[in-house]
Amino acid sequence: MRWTEYRVHLILLLLFAAAIVCMRLHTYSEPLERDLDIYAWIGHYLLQGRSLYTDLVDIKPPAVFVTYALAEFVVGMGPAQAYLLGVVAAIATLLGLYWLGARSLQRPWLGIAAAACWTLLCSDLDVQANQPNTEVFINAAMVWGVALLWGLPAQRIARTQTIMCGLLFALASLYKPVVIAPVALLALVHLARTFPLVEARRNGFIQIALIAAIGAISWALLLGWFWLNGNFAEAWQMLFVYPGEYVRHAGRGWVANLLSAYSADYLLPQFFIPHALILFASVAAALLGLGGDRRQLWLGYLVWLLGTHIAMAMPGRFFPHYYQLLLPLVCFAVALMLDALRDKRIGTLALIVFLAAWGGYRVLPQYRLDARAWSDRKYGSTFVDCADLGLQLRSRLKPEQTLFVYGMLPGIYRYAEKEPPTGVMNLWLTFGNYGYSLSPRLSSLVLGQLQKKPPNMVVIDDYTWQLATPSEPIRQWLQANYRVIGSQFGMGLAIPRETTSTPSDTSITPAP
Numbered sequence: 187m188r189w190t191e192y193r194v195h196l197i198l199l200l201l202f203a204a205a206i207v208c209m210r211l212h213t214y215s216e217p218l219e220r221d222l223d224i225y226a227w228i229g230h231y232l233l234q235g236r237s238l239y240t241d242l243v244d245i246k247p248p249a250v251f252v253t254y255a256l257a258e259f260v261v262g263m264g265p266a267q268a269y270l271l272g273v274v275a276a277i278a279t280l281l282g283l284y285w286l287g288a289r290s291l292q293r294p295w296l297g298i299a300a301a302a303c304w305t306l307l308c309s310d311l312d313v314q315a316n317q318p319n320t321e322v323f324i325n326a327a328m329v330w331g332v333a334l335l336w337g338l339p340a341q342r343i344a345r346t347q348t349i350m351c352g353l354l355f356a357l358a359s360l361y362k363p364v365v366i367a368p369v370a371l372l373a374l375v376h377l378a379r380t381f382p383l384v385e386a387r388r389n390g391f392i393q394i395a396l397i398a399a400i401g402a403i404s405w406a407l408l409l410g411w412f413w414l415n416g417n418f419a420e421a422w423q424m425l426f427v428y429p430g431e432y433v434r435h436a437g438r439g440w441v442a443n444l445l446s447a448y449s450a451d452y453l454l455p456q457f458f459i460p461h462a463l464i465l466f467a468s469v470a471a472a473l474l475g476l477g478g479d480r481r482q483l484w485l486g487y488l489v490w491l492l493g494t495h496i497a498m499a500m501p502g503r504f505f506p507h508y509y510q511l512l513l514p515l516v517c518f519a520v521a522l523m524l525d526a527l528r529d530k531r532i533g534t535l536a537l538i539v540f541l542a543a544w545g546g547y548r549v550l551p552q553y554r555l556d557a558r559a560w561s562d563r564k565y566g567s568t569f570v571d572c573a574d575l576g577l578q579l580r581s582r583l584k585p586e587q588t589l590f591v592y593g594m595l596p597g598i599y600r601y602a603e604k605e606p607p608t609g610v611m612n613l614w615l616t617f618g619n620y621g622y623s624l625s626p627r628l629s630s631l632v633l634g635q636l637q638k639k640p641p642n643m644v645v646i647d648d649y650t651w652q653l654a655t656p657s658e659p660i661r662q663w664l665q666a667n668y669r670v671i672g673s674q675f676g677m678g679l680a681i682p683r684e685t686t687s688t689p690s691d692t693s694i695t696p697a698p
Contacts, residue, residue, distance in 0.1 A: 195298055199284060202305040203277045209309050209553075210273050213316050214265055216557035217569040221319055222268060223596040224611040229254030230263050231609060239412070239420040242609040243628060245428055248408070249360035250320050264600065271318035275326045276308045279514060282329035287521060290337030291483065295530055299521035299537050306544055307513050311552040312457035314507040314564050320361045321510035327358035328365060329514050332490060335376060338393055340386035348393045352400030359401060360408070363429075364500045366401075368493025373397065375489045379482055423624065431622040433502055440500065447499030458509050460548065461516045465491065468519035471526065480526070487522060491515050506564070569597060571675035575645065576601025578674065583643060590636060592664060593647025593677075608635045617654050633659050644668055646678035 218226070228242045228251045236242055238251065257267045280301050287297025309316040331354035334347050358365040373394045380390030412421040433440055446452060454462050469491070472484040494515060498508045520540060524533040552560070561569050572595050579602040583589060589604040596611045608631070615621035616629040644664060654661045668680040 191294065195284075195288070195294060198298060199281065199301060202280055202301055205305050206276050206280065206308065207273055210269060210276070210316060212553055213309075213557045213560050214269050216317070216561050217573040218265075218268055218597055218600075219314065219317060219319070219565065219569060220594050220596060222317055223600060224594075225250050225254045226258070226263055226267060227596055227599070227606060227611055228609070229256075229258055233258060236609065237415065237417055239424045240417045243424070243615065243624075243631075244612055245424060245432075245615070246320065247360045247363065247425060249357065250323065253323060268318055272316065272322060275318055275322040276304075278326040279308065279322075279329050280304050282326060282333055283514060283517060286329065286333035286336065286518070290333045293525060295533065296521050296525045299524055299533070300517045302537065302541060303517035303520045303544075304514065306541060306549055307461075307517055310513070310548070311555075311560055311563060312506065313461075313509045313513065315510050315513060316560065319507050319510070321507055324358050324361050324365060324511060325514050327354045327361070328368070328511075331355045331358065331369070332372065335372060335397075336486060338376070340380050340383070340389060343389050343392050343396075345396070348396050349400065352397035353404075355397060356401045356404035360404065362497075363425075364497040367496040367500065368490055369397075369401075371489045371493040371496075372486070375486050420627075428622065428624055429501075433500065435622065443502040444496060444499050446502075447495060447504070452499075452504045455504070455506075455509075457506055458512075460544075461509070461512065464516050464519055465512065468523055471523050475526065483522070487515075487518065491519075567675075568595075571677075572597045573601050575675050575677060579604070579643070579645075587642040588639065589643050589645070590641035591645045591647070592660070593645070593650035595645070595647055598645055607639065607641055608632045613650065613660075614653060616660060617658060619655070620653070629659050633663055636660070636663065640667065640682060642681065644678075644680040646670065646680055648676060648678070651678075 224244055225246075228238070228244060231242050232238065232251055232255045238248055242251075244251070253271065254267065257271050261267055261270050283300040283304050284297040287300050288294040289297070291297075307315075315322070331351050334351035334354065338344055338347060338351070355365070355369045359369075377387075377390050377394055380386040409418065409421065412418045433443060469488065472488050475481060475484040491512075494511050498504065498511055501508075520537075524536050524540075527533045527536065555563065558570050576598040579589060579598070583602065583604065588607060589599065589602055590607050591598050592613065594612050594614055596606060599606045610616065610628050610632050613632070615624050616632055618625045621628060646664070651661065656662075664680065667683060669683050670678045670680045672679050
């Protein structure tokens with residue numbers, strides 16, 4: 187690449203990154219989705235030295251909690267934390283897509299085209315991509331991992347690059363192990379690419395073996411750390427036993443979940459139709475291109491897409507934020523199809539037309555909504571209501587008074603500036619019909635913590651109350667020891683039964 191072209195690309199990448207920074211500012215004040223608040227609280231307590239999976243409980247591997255803890259160390263806990271993580275992950279993916287095209291594939295225009303598409307797509311409202319759930323970190327690690335994998339030379343092992351590739355794939359698995367599916371398929375394609383020549387075949391086997399070894403060692407070191415700290419059994423149950431239970435109960439088992447992924451409801455959900463049409467077109471282009479001189483590139487793309495779709499399908503649920511894993515592939519698909527035009531002037535014009543159309547059709551209407559409207563469109567009023575209730579409780583409760591939220595709404599604690607009384611942020615895990623084998627221990631843990639220091643006020647989420655069976659121990663304890671004095675935003679407010687006074691705030695809707 188000539189120096190002039192390099193400078194132009196550098197300027198464009200800086201502009202793309204600046205655009206992402208500005209676009210994310212638009213929703214800076216949006217209330218966080220429940221998962222993000224869970225990650226933030228657990229990361230907060232990790233900085234205080236509390237134990238993961240025994241005291242601090244969630245079903246994710248530890249990478250996301252450590253990531254949030256690092257961000258809190260830099261900017262504190264709250265909106266700045268989520269903003270920093272979202273922007274850094276998005277820009278990292280942007281640079282990874284550019285590197286994949288410009289350096290790994292030696293097609294600079296392809297890298298710029300993919301990066302330009304990512305700038306517009308990476309904050310998409312309908313797949314909840316403007317906030318840093320686990321998928322944004324997986325995307326950053328996976329895109330860079332694929333870029334390094336596809337750039338591995340066949341004539342030598344390139345140990346440093348191979349090790350970096352292995353570390354990135356291992357990191358992605360520490361956010362969600364389902365990424366093993368695309369990594370395994372991509373590894374097979376890499377072996378097939380190097381198979382025809384004996385020396386290249388040997389190097390390819392060594393490269394893939396090294397990547398696999400790094401992944402295995404990473405998980406062995408993680409489990410070893412838990413063993414040394416005395417919480418191996420809890421970590422094993424959380425990371426390996428419970429996911430199998432979840433797959434069987436949330437879906438219909440691994441095979442049935444994978445097959446259901448190809449039904450119209452999941453393959454072409456309404457919120458993802460424009461993206462899906464691009465992917466369908468790219469699959470058609472790839473199948474046509476398998477007979478040409480770019481067949482290895484198209485084959486690699488198809489396998490990456492297939493593996494990602496398998497990873498999304500494995501849990502048996504298809505939440506909108508899962509579809510974020512396809513966003514880098516959508517951007518890469520657009521770039522690949524336009525790059526196939528050969529004439530870069532036509533390709534550039536087509537790219538500009540696509541970006542203008544996507545910006546006018548998808549992006550501008552979304553950015554006419556304010557931050558609260560983004561939350562309302564994605565989740566209904568749930569998290570906006572949590573923010574408003576938390577702010578009211580902040581002024582209503584005295585500094586020494588404590589709060590417990592009977593539900594999975596940890597954002598209320600943050601807005602109320604109250605410490606959660608338990609490290610089990612996902613309270614549904616204490617229910618037998620959701621937490622399965624986890625529920626006996628976690629229910630006992632939470633109940634013991636509440637009995638030790640009964641909260642001065644309890645917020646009761648109606649959905650959680652209905653989800654719990656009447657015999658659920660925490661629900662029984664609350665029913666015996668608290669009385670509901672009213673409701674706010676559809677959530678009950680309860681105080682201890684022996685308390686004679688009630689809050690004077692007349693904005694509380696009295697109990698019926």
